Amino acid sequence: MKTKYTINELCKKYTSLSNNDISKIIDISKSLDFMADFENSDVFIDVLSKSRNVAIVVAEAKPKKSVYHDSVIGKKALRSNEPGVLKALEKGLPSKDIRALTQEYKFVKQKIHPIKNDNKVIAVLIVEKDISNEIKExxxxxxxxxxxxxxxxxxxxxxxxxxxxxxxxxxxxxxxxxxxxxxxxxxxxxxxxxxxxxxxxxxxxxxxxxxxxxxxxxxxxxxxxxxxxxxxxxxxxxxxxxxxxxxxxxxxxxxxxxxxxxxxxITEIKNKEAEIISKSVAIREIHHRVKNNLQTVASLLRIQSRRCKSEEAKVTLEESVNRILAIAATHELLSKEIKDEVNIMDVINAVANNAKRYFNNISHKIDIEVNGEDFYLDTDRITSISLIINELIQNCFDHAFKNLKSGKIEISISGDEENKIISVEDNGEGFDTSKESNSSLGLSIVKSYIKDKLRGDINIISNNTGTKVQFKFPIKI
CATH class of the missing domain: 3.30.450 (Beta-Lactamase)
Structure with missing residues (x-):
């Protein structure tokens, strides 16, 4: 039965394969009819979908007596029914005599061979035989x-x-x-x-x-x-x-x-779970010790700051203390998490509370409000974001409210499944963005981390009613 879908259309729709990858799959598909006749079996090419939980059939060839009544091109192969296919796509290892359940709920035995391009698995070739009689026996x-x-x-x-x-x-x-x-x-x-x-x-x-x-x-x-x-x-x-x-x-x-x-x-699964839990406990203990060590370093820098006669040196040391504590706050949260991911809202709140303790004083009363859509992020980028937020809050305290006794900083999170946007906005005095200082260490850290660590972009808007710094970054890199 001729399908209305082509290999190119299906690969473009369901995968991120390159044109070169798709061309190779098309070339291999030209020999499927010969293979089906030679093996007297149904033959397919499956690709891994973007969701990575299912495979998509993009090509097929049937022998004279096929297991299938209808064409399955464009249909999904589920992990629960065809585990060998998904394993081959993910691990790149061939396998044979793998039992599976077809899209038409028939029992088959599969031979699966990965198709590679530049040492990367791009698809799998599947040869299927009916094993209904074997199941009975x-x-x-x-x-x-x-x-x-x-x-x-x-x-x-x-x-x-x-x-x-x-x-x-x-x-x-x-x-x-x-x-x-x-x-x-x-x-x-x-x-x-x-x-x-x-x-x-x-x-x-x-x-x-x-x-x-x-x-x-x-x-x-x-x-x-x-x-x-x-x-x-x-x-x-x-x-x-x-x-x-x-x-x-x-x-x-x-x-x-x-x-x-x-x-x-499920013995193997249980043993692996126990191993993961053991490793997780060890990793959480490491994060706890790192947090303690960072706090010790911060305490030493504070002592040094108090003994400094230079006001400029004192300010520099206090800024360094705050940066260290921002990183320590992230490790404290990681010491309580089972997975190597952290809730972004928890991190920003921890950094904001730390900043309020260090920068608020009797003459200045600055409120910090955090709102928006929560999400989880990996350790490396969470640490980067905690430093970025810390620098932006610190800039607000240092520059936005110099001549004001009170003010407000609003940190908001928005975006979709692909990109996230974090904004830090104050209602301070503002500044001329055309005269933005390139010598500012804090702003240099912010721009460097957004570009290099988050693969994102930054936008700064400022006028006499305040300043808004917004950075956007992809959720997956």
Missing amino acids: DFKIGLNKSIETNTESQKLMNLINSNQIVNNNLDDAILIFDNEGKLKIKNNKASILYKMLDKKNDIEETHYDKVSLDNKKFDNLNKQIRYCNGKKVLKREVKVGDFYFKVKTVLTNEEDLSVVEIIKD
């Missing part, structure tokens, strides 16, 4: 002598074809029990799992109570299970020795088959 049936083989097999097929039970659990252990609690159906994963746990070599016909990982009783399941999306489901996490499992128990409507239990091994 993956289940072992314990037959009750009082039940005919055809009847039991039909029930099994009904369960296999039921998306609500099996579709997304091909790599999980699946056990199906009859109305008396005896295990009637299991897949190979279940056999492997119970051998690993030293339970039994053969668990067929074993009662639910003897294979339950968390010692739940078959007769009590109906009381413990709750309705979820119209089905009676019980979900929980279970620890057995050094292993962790996610267990889902479902009551079925099949005649003579009562309970389905799906067991997913």
